Amino acid sequence: MASEAGVSVTTVSHVISGRRPVSPTTRARVEDVIRRLGYQANPTARGLRTRRTATLALVVPDITNPFNTEVAAGMQEVALARDYLTVVCEAPMNGRHLPDVLRQLTDRRVDGIVLGRYGATRRDLNRIAATGTKLVRFGRRLSEGPGDVVRADETEGTRTLVQHLIRTRGCRRVGFIGGEPGVEPGGERHEGYRRALTEAGLDVPEDLVAWTGFTREGGRTGARSLLAADSPPQALVCANDLIAIGALDVARERGLTVPGDLAITGYDDIEAASLVSPALTTVFNPGRDMGRAAARLLLERLEDGEDGAAREVILAQRLIPRESA
Amino acid sequence: MASEAGVSVTTVSHVISGRRPVSPTTRARVEDVIRRLGYQANPTARGLRTRRTATLALVVPDITNPFNTEVAAGMQEVALARDYLTVVCEAPMNGRHLPDVLRQLTDRRVDGIVLGRYGATRRDLNRIAATGTKLVRFGRRLSEGPGDVVRADETEGTRTLVQHLIRTRGCRRVGFIGGEPGVEPGGERHEGYRRALTEAGLDVPEDLVAWTGFTREGGRTGARSLLAADSPPQALVCANDLIAIGALDVARERGLTVPGDLAITGYDDIEAASLVSPALTTVFNPGRDMGRAAARLLLERLEDGEDGAAREVILAQRLIPRESA
DNA sequence: CTGAAAGCGCTTACAG
DNA sequence: CTGAAAGCGCTTACAG
Numbered sequence: 001m002a003s004e005a006g007v008s009v010t011t012v013s014h015v016i017s018g019r020r021p022v023s024p025t026t027r028a029r030v031e032d033v034i035r036r037l038g039y040q041a042n043p044t045a046r047g048l049r050t051r052r053t054a055t056l057a058l059v060v061p062d063i064t065n066p067f068n069t070e071v072a073a074g075m076q077e078v079a080l081a082r083d084y085l086t087v088v089c090e091a092p093m094n095g096r097h098l099p100d101v102l103r104q105l106t107d108r109r110v111d112g113i114v115l116g117r118y119g120a121t122r123r124d125l126n127r128i129a130a131t132g133t134k135l136v137r138f139g140r141r142l143s144e145g146p147g148d149v150v151r152a153d154e155t156e157g158t159r160t161l162v163q164h165l166i167r168t169r170g171c172r173r174v175g176f177i178g179g180e181p182g183v184e185p186g187g188e189r190h191e192g193y194r195r196a197l198t199e200a201g202l203d204v205p206e207d208l209v210a211w212t213g214f215t216r217e218g219g220r221t222g223a224r225s226l227l228a229a230d231s232p233p234q235a236l237v238c239a240n241d242l243i244a245i246g247a248l249d250v251a252r253e254r255g256l257t258v259p260g261d262l263a264i265t266g267y268d269d270i271e272a273a274s275l276v277s278p279a280l281t282t283v284f285n286p287g288r289d290m291g292r293a294a295a296r297l298l299l300e301r302l303e304d305g306e307d308g309a310a311r312e313v314i315l316a317q318r319l320i321p322r323e324s325a
Numbered sequence: 326m327a328s329e330a331g332v333s334v335t336t337v338s339h340v341i342s343g344r345r346p347v348s349p350t351t352r353a354r355v356e357d358v359i360r361r362l363g364y365q366a367n368p369t370a371r372g373l374r375t376r377r378t379a380t381l382a383l384v385v386p387d388i389t390n391p392f393n394t395e396v397a398a399g400m401q402e403v404a405l406a407r408d409y410l411t412v413v414c415e416a417p418m419n420g421r422h423l424p425d426v427l428r429q430l431t432d433r434r435v436d437g438i439v440l441g442r443y444g445a446t447r448r449d450l451n452r453i454a455a456t457g458t459k460l461v462r463f464g465r466r467l468s469e470g471p472g473d474v475v476r477a478d479e480t481e482g483t484r485t486l487v488q489h490l491i492r493t494r495g496c497r498r499v500g501f502i503g504g505e506p507g508v509e510p511g512g513e514r515h516e517g518y519r520r521a522l523t524e525a526g527l528d529v530p531e532d533l534v535a536w537t538g539f540t541r542e543g544g545r546t547g548a549r550s551l552l553a554a555d556s557p558p559q560a561l562v563c564a565n566d567l568i569a570i571g572a573l574d575v576a577r578e579r580g581l582t583v584p585g586d587l588a589i590t591g592y593d594d595i596e597a598a599s600l601v602s603p604a605l606t607t608v609f610n611p612g613r614d615m616g617r618a619a620a621r622l623l624l625e626r627l628e629d630g631e632d633g634a635a636r637e638v639i640l641a642q643r644l645i646p647r648e649s650a
Numbered sequence: 651c652t653g654a655a656a657g658c659g660c661t662t663a664c665a666g
Numbered sequence: 667c668t669g670a671a672a673g674c675g676c677t678t679a680c681a682g
């Protein structure tokens with residue numbers, strides 16, 4: 001390549017990187033040969049020298065979860081534009097695969113890791129940090145370890161949803177079906193529900209809150225129990241879409257029209273949310289935006305000389321009004 | 326590392342690779358230091374020498390499609406066991422991003438590419454082959470270009486599904502709603518439908534076949550038109566789950582019970598298939614198995630000295646009997 | 651059974 | 667404005 005253009009490899013390197021001035025004529029000649037030969041610097045050799053691999057990794061508990069793939073797509077979108085490759089790795093929750101996968105990644109010298117999952121221990125995080133690999137975590141607070149943080153505002157998302165419910169349907173008795181007790185993001189979503197009711201001057205009816213599980217079955221159980229209350233709810237705010245689909249089942253079995261007799265809301269906007277009948281009013285979790293934000297945080301530290309304190313980016317969620325509320 | 330153990334880097338390299346005998350004592354000493362230091366050979370340096378990167382790439386039109394992520398998970402499962410990394414890249418169908426993404430991948434010297442999408446031109450394929458990168462394609466015939474092929478037997482899958490329908494529900498008038506005319510895998514699925522009817526000694530009712538689109542709306546249109554036939558169908562075989570969900574909508578709007586008045590089947594087993602009411606009887610596309618098979622084909626050529634002619638692996642599909650038929 | 655040395659293809663001080 | 671050379675950390679012929 002260098003000999004083709006009649007210059008040294010040094011010069012070729014510099015016209016590609018732009019790290020030092022090259023005379024216009026030389027530059028033109030080299031660029032011409034580059035184009036003609038379709039030359040592309042060997043990333044492996046470059047990586048050996050620079051100790052950079054130009055790759056970002058996303059680690060998730062389940063690569064099959066659509067939210068996670070949205071995150072991956074968002075990361076790839078910004079990474080590709082900066083000539084970084086995005087790799088997605090699955091580290092199933094069961095059996096603590098996470099340390100192994102993280103090790104694989106740091107051994108391969110990826111430049112940055114996005115931990116799109118819960119369940120990393122402080123030790124896992126510290127080990128990553130120790131290798132110098134840049135880190136972004138999802139969903140947890142900044143204080144809980146090294147690395148930048150990206151998260152969605154679940155509380156605000158639920159608050160907006162419940163406001164919509166109150167405004168459009170005029171409900172006054174509003175119930176809540178959470179997931180497993182104590183498991184996030186159930187708590188944050190419950191908090192948003194409380195806040196919206198309080199702000200609207202409504203009671204927060206303790207008899208209309210059920211904690212079951214983040215599943216369709218949990219929704220059925222929860223809905224049956226809340227519908228049995230002395231003064232049954234006009235609306236059911238469900239902590240995720242699966243719960244809401246279970247609540248829909250119960251409404252159908254009771255012959256209740258939705259949203260006429262009973263309004264129902266979900267959360268997450270999984271594919272099925274728009275496929276059930278009536279289609280679910282829900283909140284879309286901005287996975288793609290979170291992926292974008294995470295990649296940007298990484299790239300700023302990797303390429304733009306950012307070296308300040310850890311940062312936390314909180315993204316707004318988007319209300320998806322459909323038929324069920 | 327080498328100095329720690331009091332041996333040359335040559336020896337360290339050989340105890341790791343096992344490519345030449347090392348005396349038991351030396352080996353033990355080196356292995357001890359490796360363990361103590363948590364030493365791991367730098368893959369970048371190794372790659373520069375061996376011209377191998379120990380990475381496999383999966384290219385898909387839409388990383389968000391659950392089928393594609395299943396494929397990725399299957400690839401990763403077998404790749405990880407052989408210390409290969411799997412990277413997933415999205416090349417959207419619109420705008421011909423594919424050549425760029427492919428170029429990125431070959432520039433990075435990935436060892437193998439799995440093309441999990443339709444729409445690659447002969448030229449794209451030849452370009453990959455020219456770089457020496459191993460290639461596996463999905464869903465097209467062997468004769469259509471270089472590389473090994475993995476595909477699911479869609480015709481057989483539909484045949485099994487329709488046999489099930491006939492056997493369990495005793496239907497004699499069975500309709501078919503396809504996707505866009507001429508677009509695969511609609512044709513293969515239609516073929517399986519025809520075969521099952523013929524084998525059961527039933528008519529293939531030309532007036533009960535509609536070609537619409539692979540969407541819920543397509544299903545609605547198709548179902549309305551077939552239900553208007555002089556002698557309406559007892560069952561509707563739909564070319565995918567979305568179409569079946571649309572058919573379900575129409576059954577509900579007409580007050581038909583499913584499967585009592587009308588049996589309905591889907592194809593693919595998307596998440597929503599088990600979430601709608603009644604749950605869809607459908608066929609599961611073995612994405613994970615296809616990913617596994619693809620990675621194995623690649624690894625055989627990369628690591629096991631396989632250098633024979635192109636191979637085609639055809640995987641069976643799995644019937645998922647649920648409520649709708 | 652083991653080691654010294656070349657070389658993979660870059661980047662980057664150093665020199666001019 | 668440009669080039670010769672060192673060096674990134676391995677693997678692998680070559681030599682003993």
